[in-house]
Amino acid sequence: MANTAPSTVTLTVEHLGDVTRWRMSSAAGRAAGYDVSAYIYRGVMIDTGFHRARRALRAALSSAAIRGVVVTHWHEDHAGNTGLLASRGLSILVRADTEATLRERPSIQLYRRLIWGRPPALGGDVARFECDELECIHTPGHSADHQIVWFADTRTLFSGDLWLGVRSRLVHAVEDPYRIVDSLRRAAALGPERMFDAHRGQVARPVDALLARADWLANTLDTIARQLTEGRTDAEILQSVLGGEELASFVSLGEYSRRNLIRIVRRRLEAAR
Numbered sequence: 372m373a374n375t376a377p378s379t380v381t382l383t384v385e386h387l388g389d390v391t392r393w394r395m396s397s398a399a400g401r402a403a404g405y406d407v408s409a410y411i412y413r414g415v416m417i418d419t420g421f422h423r424a425r426r427a428l429r430a431a432l433s434s435a436a437i438r439g440v441v442v443t444h445w446h447e448d449h450a451g452n453t454g455l456l457a458s459r460g461l462s463i464l465v466r467a468d469t470e471a472t473l474r475e476r477p478s479i480q481l482y483r484r485l486i487w488g489r490p491p492a493l494g495g496d497v498a499r500f501e502c503d504e505l506e507c508i509h510t511p512g513h514s515a516d517h518q519i520v521w522f523a524d525t526r527t528l529f530s531g532d533l534w535l536g537v538r539s540r541l542v543h544a545v546e547d548p549y550r551i552v553d554s555l556r557r558a559a560a561l562g563p564e565r566m567f568d569a570h571r572g573q574v575a576r577p578v579d580a581l582l583a584r585a586d587w588l589a590n591t592l593d594t595i596a597r598q599l600t601e602g603r604t605d606a607e608i609l610q611s612v613l614g615g616e617e618l619a620s621f622v623s624l625g626e627y628s629r630r631n632l633i634r635i636v637r638r639r640l641e642a643a644r
Contacts, residue, residue, distance in 0.1 A: 382420075382427035387573055389413075390527075390565075393431055394572075395424040400486040403622065407448040407487075410529055410567050413504060414438040416461075417520050417529045418569060422451035423488035429455070437461060439500035441507065443531030444517040445472040447479060449569065451490040453497075462500035464507060468516045470497065482622045510558060512551030513543075519558055528563035528577060536571060537583045540591075540613050540629045541620075548588055548635060555585035595636045605633050 379398035384391065389412065396406035409428075410417045416437045420428050442450045442465040450465075450473055457463055465473075476492035483489075507518045513532045520529040533554055542548060559581035566577030574580050591612065598608050609615060613629040620628030 380424050395420045416440045418449045419452035421448045421487035422490035444514045445469045447487045454493045457497045462498035464500040510554035512547050512554050526564040528566045542631045552585050552589045
């Protein structure tokens, strides 16, 4: 089933056993290969999608029984409709720093506005969602406020943007990949039997996937550091270690790129001197 409003935005509903996936994309996002998902499990909605999908989301909500919402982090593709859901009387579980950022309405680059849209500032009171069935675990790195959603009794994990693929090499300029490694290992220690990624969907063998991502990223950071210490240039490392740049780097003017991994490691080395 698909709802479209406006015509460039799609929301596709997928049923993954007892988990429902609302997969949303815009025309610009599809051209760039990006979509994002909100999940509904036990009447709990995890993330809210991007603001340009608000009409499609509103239509989907009319046939869904949602008793509360959890927001994993402030990025506009995950929290873009938080205000809409709050205005409909839904209670929301959101970290204080996430809420503060949504109220500030930070500026975002043009490519993000084209793909996702810039949501309005969060205003008014937000009813607090309380649910004993789940636990939100702070997993910073992708963003300082990032959290995952864990249902211990069914060992079901909603990982937001923590995982994103074993060899995902694109990072925002302000990410902390060293903290991502730590967060991945803490998530793996939970022993999830099911994991749902906000962009990749359901992930097979989640513990193995989380540890593989952590190991690959840690080893890559160490390799970059070693080559920087040896005097290799950023351009050389970009090719030899990361396989060159992706289109997203040029579209985002470098805000979202593979080269950012090298820049982050260089800053860390310089700070340690």
